[in-house]
Each structure stands twice: as structure tokens, then as C-alpha cells.
Amino acid sequence: MKNLTLLILALFILGACSNSPKQAGAEKSASNSKISLTAAGATFPMPYYNMVFKMYGEETGVQLTYGGIGSGGGIRSLTDKVVDFGATDAFLDDEQLKEMPAEVVHIPTVLGAVVIAYNLPGVEGLKLSNDLLEKIFMGEITKWNDAAIAANNSGLNLPDLDITFVHRSDGSGTTQIFSDYMSKVSTKWADEIGTGKALRWPVGMGAKGNPGVAGTIKQTEGAIGYIGSEYAFAQKIQTASVQNSAGNYILPSIESVSAAAKGEIPADTRIMLTNSADPDSYPISGFTWIILYKEQSYNDRSKDQALATVSCLDWLVSSEAQGQAEKVHYAPLPADAAAKAKAILRSVTFNGETLLK
Amino acid sequence: MNSDKIAKAVLFLASVIILLIAGGMIYSLVEGSIPAFKNFGLSFIWSNNWNPTRNQESYGALPFIAGTIITSVAALLISLPLSFSTSLFLGEYYRGTRLAKVLGTMVDLLAGIPSIVYGLWGFYVLRPLLIDLGLPNQGFGIFPASIILAIMIIPYATSLSTEIITMVPGELKEAAYSLGATRMEVIFSVIVPSARSGIVAGYILSFGRALGETMAVTMLIGNANRIPESFFGTGNTMASVIANQFGEADGLKLSALIAIGLLLFLITGIINSAGKLIIKRME
Numbered sequence: 001m002k003n004l005t006l007l008i009l010a011l012f013i014l015g016a017c018s019n020s021p022k023q024a025g026a027e028k029s030a031s032n033s034k035i036s037l038t039a040a041g042a043t044f045p046m047p048y049y050n051m052v053f054k055m056y057g058e059e060t061g062v063q064l065t066y067g068g069i070g071s072g073g074g075i076r077s078l079t080d081k082v083v084d085f086g087a088t089d090a091f092l093d094d095e096q097l098k099e100m101p102a103e104v105v106h107i108p109t110v111l112g113a114v115v116i117a118y119n120l121p122g123v124e125g126l127k128l129s130n131d132l133l134e135k136i137f138m139g140e141i142t143k144w145n146d147a148a149i150a151a152n153n154s155g156l157n158l159p160d161l162d163i164t165f166v167h168r169s170d171g172s173g174t175t176q177i178f179s180d181y182m183s184k185v186s187t188k189w190a191d192e193i194g195t196g197k198a199l200r201w202p203v204g205m206g207a208k209g210n211p212g213v214a215g216t217i218k219q220t221e222g223a224i225g226y227i228g229s230e231y232a233f234a235q236k237i238q239t240a241s242v243q244n245s246a247g248n249y250i251l252p253s254i255e256s257v258s259a260a261a262k263g264e265i266p267a268d269t270r271i272m273l274t275n276s277a278d279p280d281s282y283p284i285s286g287f288t289w290i291i292l293y294k295e296q297s298y299n300d301r302s303k304d305q306a307l308a309t310v311s312c313l314d315w316l317v318s319s320e321a322q323g324q325a326e327k328v329h330y331a332p333l334p335a336d337a338a339a340k341a342k343a344i345l346r347s348v349t350f351n352g353e354t355l356l357k
Numbered sequence: 358m359n360s361d362k363i364a365k366a367v368l369f370l371a372s373v374i375i376l377l378i379a380g381g382m383i384y385s386l387v388e389g390s391i392p393a394f395k396n397f398g399l400s401f402i403w404s405n406n407w408n409p410t411r412n413q414e415s416y417g418a419l420p421f422i423a424g425t426i427i428t429s430v431a432a433l434l435i436s437l438p439l440s441f442s443t444s445l446f447l448g449e450y451y452r453g454t455r456l457a458k459v460l461g462t463m464v465d466l467l468a469g470i471p472s473i474v475y476g477l478w479g480f481y482v483l484r485p486l487l488i489d490l491g492l493p494n495q496g497f498g499i500f501p502a503s504i505i506l507a508i509m510i511i512p513y514a515t516s517l518s519t520e521i522i523t524m525v526p527g528e529l530k531e532a533a534y535s536l537g538a539t540r541m542e543v544i545f546s547v548i549v550p551s552a553r554s555g556i557v558a559g560y561i562l563s564f565g566r567a568l569g570e571t572m573a574v575t576m577l578i579g580n581a582n583r584i585p586e587s588f589f590g591t592g593n594t595m596a597s598v599i600a601n602q603f604g605e606a607d608g609l610k611l612s613a614l615i616a617i618g619l620l621l622f623l624i625t626g627i628i629n630s631a632g633k634l635i636i637k638r639m640e
Binding site: 069070071072073075076164169170171172173193194195196197198199200201204205206207208212215219220222223 | 605
């Protein structure tokens with residue numbers, strides 16, 4: 001397993017190396033040009049990471065390579081100690097934490113959401129209650145002009161079309177957040193399908209990645225599916241409003257996603273934000289995390305390397321980096337979450353000594 | 358003498374490396390699939406329950422084995438008349454003409470088109486066509502996947518069959534003509550029998566290719582991890598589920614995917630050796 005992960009990483013690094021001539025100028029001017037960091041994991045926050053890590057490289061000369069190999073790959077890479085830090089859309093539960101070779105900490109970086117996209121020509125402003133979500137995605141409602149949908153959407157001219165549910169065919173943090181929400185609002189879903197990065201779908205068809213799902217929906221009249229917000233916002237995909245726990249129908253937006261994180265966040269930041277109690281929140285929202293070892297002295301890493309790792313992450317949750325998030329359609333961390341992330345980074349050690357003050 | 362030795366050493370080294378690579382692949386596939394077989398036993402092969410949800414994990418390869426075999430056999434059947442007639446056209450009727458050369462080049466070109474391009478064509482051209490024809494599942498499923506596979510494997514069967522048909526000795530054909538045989542009789546009693554082992558080899562090659570094809574199938578088959586309900590239903594294949602789910606897989610699921618890889622390897626191996634046996638019998 002380890003070899004496989006190594007191979008995949010090596011490919012990414014090779015890919016990154018081919019860009020190096022362009023960056024040679026920046027390197028000369030920087031003081032710590034020798035340090036390069038490697039990270040891998042979730043694809044969901046990749047546009048944000050790519051943008052801010054490039055900024056960070058230009059400012060400090062620290063070369064950072066991020067491989068979007070999926071959350072599972074990110075956890076595997078960190079377990080195998082082939083990266084400086086990993087990234088994941090789903091936090092490690094207690095059992096997974098126990099399986100890691102050493103203590104791991106979570107740093108939330110940005111917020112995203114899962115949107116419900118649909119393709120119904122001429123139908124705008126579709127409202128879906130949690131009951132409708134359950135019935136549509138579990139195959140109990142099969143036609144768009146079903147009385148239950150119509151009752152919830154008076155005024156909309158719903159066509160006599162079959163509902164085609166498009167889900168992810170690959171394992172994904174997007175599916176995790178979506179199914180976590182569904183399990184919270186529907187006991188039937190929780191009993192029969194459950195929560196996970198990949199599921200046993202009762203109906204529908206799979207497409208690979210957000211682009212695959214979005215493309216299939218776009219090409220198929222009557223299709224409905226769930227897509228990562230960063231992709232949906234960037235592509236301006238038509239989305240349905242979803243009923244939050246206060247009973248309000250909310251469209252996904254940067255503001256409504258931010259609102260989901262207003263509540264209390266635990267000190268280790270491991271929390272699913274789905275079905276937030278905030279009345280303005282879009283209910284299918286969540287954090288994405290970076291994971292790293294609490295003790296940074298392993299595998300002959302130098303103290304400089306460890307310091308560069310935590311400094312970079314400290315900058316990532318700072319207002320400077322967070323201010324960039326909206327440009328690529330993510331919601332920035334609320335102040336409370338950023339403060340907790342900073343506190344966690346200050347607990348990271350090298351041979352028992354904390355690295356950041 | 359010295360250069361001879363060097364050449365020998367290089368050749369030896371190259372063959373040893375090939376052996377090591379093949380052996381290493383088998384080893385890592387077997388090693389990686391041990392947890393899956395330990396957990397589910399041999400029933401992994403015929404169980405149709407694929408449930409990756411945490412705490413209820415259960416994996417069975419049957420939906421994917423079924424999807425792979427159905428699409429590949431269907432693709433072979435669809436491609437058979439097309440590639441057989443094309444190879445007769447190229448190797449016998451219009452042999453050596455400019456038309457045959459152009460057509461031959463086109464066939465070879467088909468072989469060079471990347472899988473993903475076939476997938477895109479299938480998604481944007483074939484699928485809307487099938488929707489207009491009233492096919493269920495919005496143009497996704499076993500049937501469209503089989504059609505795209507059939508088109509992809511045509512060049513393999515065609516090229517090899519054409520080559521073999523061209524190589525049938527002229528004297529044989531002339532002898533048949535001199536006995537008063539018609540062209541049809543020559544084709545079916547002289548050319549096909551003497552070229553049949555090569556033709557069969559071509560079809561086995563293309564069948565093997567269909568078994569392992571990934572991207573184009575993924576884009577059309579619907580990726581539903583169930584045994585297809587009908588020929589027009591949605592399903593998934595072994596190669597496609599691996600490509601789709603490998604990225605986020607860990608633990609038992611990863612092992613299950615590797616086990617599917619091992620099974621695919623075995624199926625391809627069985628088909629190839631069966632093919633070789635058939636060819637040997639025919640000769």
C-alpha cells in the first residue's frame with residue numbers, strides 16, 4: 001500500500017518539478033529557499049489551496065506541492081509519513097485517530113457546502129423540504145410533477161418528466177457531507193443508507209467527480225444531484241433551496257454557508273456543521289481540514305522543515321489567506337474557528353518543544 | 358564475439374525484468390486482496406452486496422464481474438459482423454486498391470484514438486441519440502457501453518484478420534477457382550478455414566481489450582453498483598469501479614478493489630489461455 005501511495009506522490013512531485021524554471025527567480029530572493037513542503041489529500045479545497053500556496057511561495061520562497069488525490073489518499077499519505085501534512089473533507093473519527101501511528105491534529109481551513117443541482121428547463125426557484133429530499137433520493141418519488149413536489153412549490157410549472165438522480169461514482173467528501181445531512185434529517189435514510197464517502201445507492205446513476213455529476217445533470221433533462229459548492233458556484237449551476245432546521249428555505253451562498261459555522265465549535269474542531277441551528281444557515285455545509293502530526297520530529301525531518309510546516313498553516317488560517325477564499329467560492333473561517341485553529345497549531349511540537357509562540 | 362556476449366546479457370536482463378514486473382504485479386495483487394478474501398471468503402466472488410457505508414461494510418464482486426462479462430461479450434457480438442466484413446473487404450475483395458488503403462488507415466486510426474475521446478463521443482453524441490430513440494435510463498447503461506466498446510475493439514480484430522486473410526496463398530484460391538468455385542465458395546471454403554486461427558486470435562485480442570477498458574465505459578455505463586436488471590439497465594464493470602473508487606478507498610474497501618483487480622487479471626488470463634488453446638486445436 002505504502003509503495004502505491006509513494007508512487008502516486010512521486011508522480012505529482014514530478015509534475016510539479018517541471019514547473020520549476022518559472023519559479024527560479026522567486027527562489028533566489030527568498031531566504032529559506034531550500035525548504036519545500038509536500039501535501040496531499042482532498043480535491044474539494046484544491047482550488048483554494050493551489051491559489052494560497054502559490055501566494056505563500058511567492059512571499060516566502062517555501063515551495064509547496066499539493067496533490068489532489070482525495071481525502072482517503074491524504075489520510076493514507078499521512079499514515080505512511082510521505083507528506084508534511086494531509087488534507088481531508090471528513091474528520092478522522094476516534095477509531096481512525098487510534099489507528100494513526102502518532103497523535104494527529106485537525107486544522108480547519110475553509111468552509112464549503114453541498115448544493116442540490118437540477119436540470120428542469122424553465123423551472124426556477126425549486127424548494128425542497130427534507131421530506132422531499134428523502135423521497136427523491138431514495139426513489140420513492142419518480143416524476144417531477146408528483147403531487148408532493150407540487151404542493152411544496154406552488155406556482156412552479158413542473159413538467160411530466162422522470163427524475164434521474166445523479167450521484168458520485170467515486171468516493172468523496174462531498175458524498176460524506178451530503179449523506180451526513182441526510183442521515184440527520186431522515187431516520188429512514190440513516191437506517192437504510194447511512195453516512196459515508198461512498199454508499200449503496202438505491203437508485204440513480206454514478207458520475208465521476210463534481211465535473212462528471214455537473215456535466216451529466218447539464219446534459220440530462222429531469223436530472224437532480226448533489227455537487228460541491230466551489231464547483232457549482234464557479235460554474236453558476238442552478239440550485240435548489242433546502243429547508244434548514246429553523247424551517248427556512250435557504251439557497252446556498254457564501255453568506256449562508258458561513259452562517260452554518262456560527263455556533264459553538266469544539267476545541268479540536270472536529271464537528272460536522274450539517275443541519276446547523278442558525279436560522280440563516282444553508283444546512284448542507286461543512287469544514288475541510290488539514291491534518292498533521294502533533295509531534296513533528298519523525299522520519300529525520302529537520303526542525304526547519306517542521307517550523308515551515310506549522311508557519312505555513314498558521315498563515316493559511318490568518319486573515320490574509322482567508323480573505324482570498326471567496327475569490328474561489330469558499331466561505332472563510334469564522335473568527336472562533338480561526339482562533340481555535342491557531343491554538344491547535346501552537347500545541348504542535350518538535351522533540352517536545354512547541355514550534356510557534 | 359564480445360558484442361555477442363553483451364547483446365546476450367542485455368536480452369537476458371530485459372527478459373528477467375519483464376518476469377520480475379509481472380511477478381511483482383501478481384504478488385502485490387494477491388497480497389493486497391488477502392484481507393478481502395479473509396473477511397468474505399470465496400463468496401466475495403459471487404456476492405452481489407456492495408455496501409461501502411462505514412460499520413456495515415460488505416463487498417461482493419458479482420455486479421462488476423457480470424457487468425464486465427456482459428458488456429464485453431455484447432461488444433464482441435456487435436463488432437463481429439462489422440470487423441469480419443471489413444477484413445474481407447480489405448484483405449480479399451478490394452485488396453491492394455487505393456480504397457482499401459484509405460479504409461485500412463482509417464481502421465488503424467480508430468485504434469489510436471484515446472479511450473477518453475470515445476467516452477466523450479459516447480456521452481455527447483451517442484447518448485442523446487439513444488435518448489431520442491426512447492431508451493430508458495437517459496441513455497446510460499450496459500447497451501450504450503457495449504456499443505462504444507464494440508467500436509473501440511473493431512480495429513484490433515479487423516487488422517489482424519485482414520493480415521491473415523491477405524496471407525492465404527494465392528495458389529490455394531486459384532486452385533479453387535479453377536475447379537469452378539464462386540467467390541463466395543472460395544471465401545468460405547478456402548480463405549476462412551485456412552485463416553481461422555488468425556481470425557480467432559484477433560477476436561480474442563479484442564475481447565481482452567474490451568474486458569479491461571475503463572474510461573469510455575465509466576462515462577456511459579451509469580456506474581450503478583448493482584447487477585444489471587436488463588441489457589438496457591445500468592451497471593458497472595470491474596475496471597470502472599476500480600478507477601472510480603480507488604482514490605478515496607482505504608482498509609477493507611481498498612482490499613476489495615484490489616481483489617477485483619486480481620479477479621480481472623485472472624479472467625483476462627483465462628480468456629487468453631483459452632484462446633491460445635483454441636488456436637492450437639485449429640492448427
